[in-house]
Amino acid sequence: xxxxKRAIESTISEVNKSYAAIILTGARQVGKSxxxxxxxxxxxxxxxxxxxxxRRIAQNDPELFLSIHKPPILIDEVQYAPQLFSRIKIEIDNxxxxxxxxxxxxxxxxxxxxxxxxLAGRAAILHMSSLSQNEIYGNGNDxxxxxxxxxxxxxxxxxxxxxTAEQFERIWKGSLPGHISGQFPQRDIFYSSYLQTYISxxxxxxxxxxxxLRFTDFVRAxxxxxxxxxxxxxxxxxVNVNDDTAKRWLELLEKSDVIFYLRPFSNNLLKRTVKTPKxxxxxxxxxxxxxxxxxxxxxxxxxxxxALLENYVVSEIIKSYYNNGFEPVCHYYRDKDSKExxxxxxxxxxxxxxxxxxxxxxxxxxxxxxxxxxxxxxKRGAGAVICTKQELSAIDRNTFIxxxxxx
Numbered sequence: 369x370x371x372x373k374r375a376i377e378s379t380i381s382e383v384n385k386s387y388a389a390i391i392l393t394g395a396r397q398v399g400k401s402x403x404x405x406x407x408x409x410x411x412x413x414x415x416x417x418x419x420x421x422x423r424r425i426a427q428n429d430p431e432l433f434l435s436i437h438k439p440p441i442l443i444d445e446v447q448y449a450p451q452l453f454s455r456i457k458i459e460i461d462n463x464x465x466x467x468x469x470x471x472x473x474x475x476x477x478x479x480x481x482x483x484x485x486x487l488a489g490r491a492a493i494l495h496m497s498s499l500s501q502n503e504i505y506g507n508g509n510d511x512x513x514x515x516x517x518x519x520x521x522x523x524x525x526x527x528x529x530x531x532t533a534e535q536f537e538r539i540w541k542g543s544l545p546g547h548i549s550g551q552f553p554q555r556d557i558f559y560s561s562y563l564q565t566y567i568s569x570x571x572x573x574x575x576x577x578x579x580x581l582r583f584t585d586f587v588r589a590x591x592x593x594x595x596x597x598x599x600x601x602x603x604x605x606x607v608n609v610n611d612d613t614a615k616r617w618l619e620l621l622e623k624s625d626v627i628f629y630l631r632p633f634s635n636n637l638l639k640r641t642v643k644t645p646k647x648x649x650x651x652x653x654x655x656x657x658x659x660x661x662x663x664x665x666x667x668x669x670x671x672x673x674x675a676l677l678e679n680y681v682v683s684e685i686i687k688s689y690y691n692n693g694f695e696p697v698c699h700y701y702r703d704k705d706s707k708e709x710x711x712x713x714x715x716x717x718x719x720x721x722x723x724x725x726x727x728x729x730x731x732x733x734x735x736x737x738x739x740x741x742x743x744x745x746x747k748r749g750a751g752a753v754i755c756t757k758q759e760l761s762a763i764d765r766n767t768f769i770x771x772x773x774x775x
Contacts, residue, residue, distance in 0.1 A: 374403045375510035375691035383492040388460045389469040394496035395625035399545040400472040401444050416444035430455035439468035447473040453486035460490045477623035498543035498651045500687040510691040515750035523774045529758040530773045536668035539680045542653015559657040570624045591658035595675030598647045633699035635744045640703040648679045678724045684775045718749030725755045
């Protein structure tokens with residue numbers, strides 16, 4: 369199948385000039401190995417620790433492993449042999465050349481923790497998500513989402529305006545390369561296999577005893593609440609497990625990059641804000657599959673259409689930062705009077721509020737809650753309403769109306 373150009377390629381190439389080790393983390397099947405393989409020089413050897421013999425040597429004798437597999441090397445699924453990190457540290461301290469060690473791993477939290485313990489300051493750690501909208505439907509050259517007019521206009525390059533129905537088709541199809549590339553065209557079979565592989569390999573590696581069917585039901589119960597404030601007890605009730613088990617399983621979903629949270633914005637001058645995070649999935653196609661929406665049209669008119677559109681927008685904005693090697697600072701706002709701002713992006717000492725709506729004609733009063741941030745000790749900057757309108761517009765000089773397809 370044709371290779372899909374990834375926006376993170378330029379970031380990888382840049383850090384490869386100065387770091388001897390690069391660790392590319394991310395969920396299973398987002399394209400980590402494929403991307404590094406595409407960027408590899410002809411003399412770079414690839415070794416996967418999915419191979420049990422390679423794994424055994426790497427775990428028991430890291431020095432021998434690196435003697436057999438000399439740099440430059442690409443080590444796939446390196447989380448299975450954290451013993452390698454100490455040996456790689458020695459190699460780097462002995463002046464290993466830039467780009468000597470490329471590594472991937474499908475358990476991002478665990479991998480980052482292990483790497484930071486052994487390779488702090490010696491390895492560039494990059495996060496890779498599933499395909500962004502721009503990688504699939506645009507020119508693939510993502511920049512971090514920002515609120516400058518020139519930057520917003522640049523986001524139209526290589527893209528075409530689409531209507532609401534087409535936007536929900538994108539949400540329904542999802543963003544995993546295996547399906548989007550056409551390699552596995554049957555959507556339901558693809559996502560069913562994806563879940564089975566994820567549970568049998570990642571979950572059972574992190575949790576020795578787990579009922580696969582019940583865990584699948586648990587992921588489905590979580591998917592029904594994508595884009596909403598987290599209620600652990602409700603999810604636990606759906607699958608008949610206790611709250612502690614539900615918390616543990618949610619931690620596994622977060623650690624393996626299936627879900628992520630937006631924490632509520634808090635400030636010592638804003639004392640009435642809620643404390644509960646909102647939960648999102650990185651891939652909306654998985655949510656649509658789990659919640660049994662069989663077509664994009666049914667999803668567009670379904671009960672979770674607004675929440676899933678919000679999920680899509682938030683994940684796309686976060687991907688635009690990850691693709692450039694940045695960690696975005698994002699929150700949402702909700703107070704005890706139920707006043708809410710869907711997303712707050714903190715950048716350059718300013719708070720940028722965002723409302724996300726399915727409508728193509730957002731009313732001007734929709735941004736009234738943005739003024740709540742004026743009570744904060746951090747300056748409020750430009751904001752946006754992201755919606756299904758087809759062209760870039762504005763409510764005023766400080767608030768843009770941004771089509772979802774532009775992100």
